[in-house]
Amino acid sequence: MSKVVLILFVFMIPFLGNTQDLKGDQGELIKILKNIKEFSAAVMASDYETIGQAYTADAKIFPSNREIIEGRDAIVKYWTPTNGSRISYHQFMPKEINITGEQAYDYEYYKGKTINAGGKEISWQGKYVVIWKKIDNQWKIYLDIWNRVPNDQKID
Helix, strand or coil, X not given: CHHHHHHHHHHHHHHCCCCCEEECCHHHHHHHHXXXXXXXXXXXXXXXXXXXXXXXXXXXXXXXXXCCEECHHHHHHHHCCCCCCEXXXXXXXXXXXXXXCCEEEEEEEEEEEEECCCCCEEEEEXXXXXXXXXXXXXXXXXXXXXXXXXXXCCCC
């Protein structure tokens, strides 16, 4: 039990300062927190294969001002930039994670930075909701919705 608490604490370090409401089995919460951290790492590494594998095969994403994008291949295409830009920083700050059986949700804010083709760094932030599905003992993103919040609005 104390090992599980220690592991949970280690995965929560990046989220300290952000009051969290974590509901569900501690071991499963650790898996989701790990997936959140690994997703951001994959985004910053431009690892589109890993980003795609974070989603279920029938996943849907709901980006701001766009149609719903369905399926892993279409999601990977969405995440792959075509304009020479790259994401240099990406962080989720989950406020609440709630696990109920084989599904879970988390929500709160995200922030990041993009370096455009000209080398200019652009900061952005927003809010999100993710619905997770447990498939073959792995938590995968099933529904992912987000939209921007103005940069002058304090989110953390």
